[in-house]
Amino acid sequence: MPTIDDHEVLIKVKYTGICGTDWSIYTGKYSADRLPLIAGHEFSGTIAQVGKKARGLKEGDRVTADINMSCGTCFYCRRGQKLMCRDFLQLGIHIDGTYAEYVKAPYDQVHVLPDSLDFLSGAFIEPVSCVIHSSKAAKVTHGSSVAVIGSGLGVLHGLLARLRGAAPVIVIGDNAKRLAIAKEFGVDVTINIKEGKDPVAEVKKLTGGRGADFVVEAVGTPKTYEQAFEMVRPGGTIAAFGICAGDDTIKVRPYDLVLGEKTVVGSCAGVGPDWPDAIALLANGHIKPQSMFSMIVPVEELESALKQLRTDPNLIKVFVSTEISKREILAK
Ligand SMILES: [Zn+2]
Ligand SMILES: [Zn+2]
Structure with missing residues (x-):
C-alpha cells in the first residue's frame, strides 16, 4: 500500500490498459534502470484517501491522472516544456504505476472523470491525450x-x-x-x-x-x-x-x-491541457473508442495477455483489473 504525503492522493485502481510501452519494459528495452517496477500507466480508479493539502478532490471521486511529472523549476519546466525536464518521471514507466490495487499521484495531476465517462474510457484518456x-x-x-x-x-x-x-x-x-x-x-x-x-x-x-x-x-x-x-x-x-x-x-x-x-x-506524450482535451472529446462522444476495447483480464493474467497481444491480430486494447477472477470479453 503506497503511503501518501500531504500533496498526494491514494487511488484504488479500477482498470489499466495494456500499452506497447509495457512490452518494452517487460522485455528490458525500456526503463531497465528502473526495475523492479510496477508498470501500468493508462488507468482509471476511485480516490481512497486525500492528502491534507490536496485541493478540489474527495474520497470516492472517479479519476485518472496525468502520468508526466517534472521538477517544476528547471530551464524546460519554466518554459512549459516539462516533457524535456531532466528529472522527468512517468507513472508506471519510471515510478510505480497501476498494475496494482492502489497507486498514489500528486493531486494536481489528477483529473475527475465526468459522469458520462465510464471507467474503461477513463483508462483510455492517456493514449488519446498522446x-x-x-x-x-x-x-x-x-x-x-x-x-x-x-x-x-x-x-x-x-x-x-x-x-x-x-x-x-x-x-x-x-x-x-x-x-x-x-x-x-x-x-x-x-x-x-x-x-x-x-x-x-x-x-x-x-x-x-x-x-x-x-x-x-x-x-x-x-x-x-x-x-x-x-x-x-x-x-x-x-x-x-x-x-x-x-x-x-x-x-x-x-x-x-x-x-x-x-x-x-x-511529440513525446500527452501532457497538461492534452488531458482535459482528451476527456472533453471522449465525454461528449466525439471519440467513441469502444470498438477498440477487446477484453479485461485479471492481473494474474497480465503476463500472458502481454504475450497474446504480440501474436493475436484480433486484440486491440486489453485492460487489466485486480477485481475480477476471469477474463471478460468486450468487443469481438
Ligand atoms: Zn501508453
Ligand atoms: Zn524540470
Missing part, C-alpha cells in the same frame, strides 16, 4: 490531406484528423480489423499493405501526385519513417509519433528538406 498532443503539434488544417502510417493508435490519429477537418484522411496498416475500425471512425481511405500495394505510390495517387500535406508516422520503424519522408509533399509536415529503438537511424536527403521545405514535428 494523439492529441501530436495532432496539436502538427496543426492539421481544414481540407488538408493526411496520411497516417500505422493502424494501432494510427486509427485514433485518423479520427483526430477527421475532427480537425482534414480530407482526404488515409490510414495505412497491415491489420484488416483495425483498418475496418478506422473506416468506422470516418477515415476516407484505408490501405492494407498486406495486399501488396506500395503505400507511398498509393498516397501520391490519392493526392494529385504530390504526396500528403501531413503524414503521421505511428509505427516506429526506420522503414516507415523513410516512407513518411517519401510520402509527404514538398512544403508538408511529418508528425513523428512512433517510437523507434534508441539507436535506430534513417536515411533522409537534406536536399529534399531544404528545397522541399519539409517540416518534422516530434
